[in-house]
Amino acid sequence: MADAKRIDGKAFAEGLRERVGAEVARIKSESDVTPGLAVVLVGEDPASSVYVRNKAKQTEEAGMKSIEHRMPMETNEADLLALIGELNGDASINGILVQLPLPDQIDEQKVLAAIDVEKDVDGFHVENVGRLWTGGDALVPCTPFGCILMLKEELGDLSGQRAVIVGRSNIVGKPMAALLLAESCTVSICHSRTHDLEERCREADILVAAVGRPEMIRGDWVKPGAVVIDVGINRIDAPEKGEGKTRLVGDVAYDEALQVAGAITPVPGGVGPMTIACLLRNTVVAACRQNGLNDPAL
Numbered sequence: 001m002a003d004a005k006r007i008d009g010k011a012f013a014e015g016l017r018e019r020v021g022a023e024v025a026r027i028k029s030e031s032d033v034t035p036g037l038a039v040v041l042v043g044e045d046p047a048s049s050v051y052v053r054n055k056a057k058q059t060e061e062a063g064m065k066s067i068e069h070r071m072p073m074e075t076n077e078a079d080l081l082a083l084i085g086e087l088n089g090d091a092s093i094n095g096i097l098v099q100l101p102l103p104d105q106i107d108e109q110k111v112l113a114a115i116d117v118e119k120d121v122d123g124f125h126v127e128n129v130g131r132l133w134t135g136g137d138a139l140v141p142c143t144p145f146g147c148i149l150m151l152k153e154e155l156g157d158l159s160g161q162r163a164v165i166v167g168r169s170n171i172v173g174k175p176m177a178a179l180l181l182a183e184s185c186t187v188s189i190c191h192s193r194t195h196d197l198e199e200r201c202r203e204a205d206i207l208v209a210a211v212g213r214p215e216m217i218r219g220d221w222v223k224p225g226a227v228v229i230d231v232g233i234n235r236i237d238a239p240e241k242g243e244g245k246t247r248l249v250g251d252v253a254y255d256e257a258l259q260v261a262g263a264i265t266p267v268p269g270g271v272g273p274m275t276i277a278c279l280l281r282n283t284v285v286a287a288c289r290q291n292g293l294n295d296p297a298l
């Protein structure tokens with residue numbers, strides 16, 4: 001069997017960012033609105049810091065306003081809630097993203113619930129979650145939304161496809177299930193208590209891995225011709241690159257799955273780049289809704 005098609009998330013994300021940039025230019029020319037995104041980072045986690053910097057850079061490159069708020073690790077909940085209150089009331093800010101995880105002294109759910117639902121560009125507010133499951137106008141979590149865009153590009157109509165998701169987190173697994181269900185897939189959600197996980201995976205026309213365990217899903221768990229979306233990002237030791245070196249791998253054993261699948265997203269360069277592109281897209285959608293403009297064609 002020929003190798004699977006490699007789904008190029010990087011190229012796909014570049015295309016989406018270009019379309020977002022074109023929509024931002026159109027909105028600016030037709031109104032006095034410049035979509036604005038505020039990102040809040042509490043603490044100095046190096047990975048989060050790089051991620052926040054990338055978000056800010058790509059927001060500006062798309063012609064939008066970007067604001068970064070960096071708060072110290074010892075920030076208390078009241079101070080963070082006060083900042084969110086200010087951002088909620090600032091008409092030049094259309095999207096608010098609080099980088100997770102937050103330090104232990106801060107209640108994550110309380111913070112997410114404090115974000116204005118119309119500015120919740122991560123789609124984690126309980127009202128957006130409800131809208132997503134009930135077919136309303138939700139702001140949709142970025143990572144699963146990026147996966148759906150790539151799946152539709154790959155397969156066209158997803159209706160009737162058998163989809164299996166491994167992972168049931170609020171940020172990936174569950175919203176992914178809602179989105180696939182909305183596309184009329186037959187959806188199973190697997191997790192750490194699932195019996196016969198390998199068998200369940202082998203049933204999938206669409207297999208989404210969001211586990212956080214390096215290369216857990218082996219090639220012989222994949223149905224021949226299936227489309228495999230690997231959300232996992234795991235850093236593992238790479239002694240072959242030299243002492244102390246590391247590399248990124250997904251939740252799927254890529255080289256094995258490549259022999260069996262019809263198409264597969266690599267790690268890195270698959271789902272990851274789509275996440276920020278979808279964040280920019282959500283910010284433009286939020287800006288349009290807040291200013292009574294038509295939803296952008298994104």
Ligand code: NDP
Binds near residue numbers: 213
């Ligand atoms: P969580 O840790 O919140 O959830 C992991 C899920 O995997 C849980 O539902 C857990 O089950 C399940 N699980 C764990 N071990 C097993 C097992 N042995 N068999 C079956 N299921 C198992 O992770 P996230 O959803 O936040 O992230 C998942 C992965 O995706 C991570 O690698 C993360 O880095 C990556 N990620 C990538 C993003 C991107 O932009 N590409 C964005 C967000 C995440 P249970 O509920 O029973 O414990």
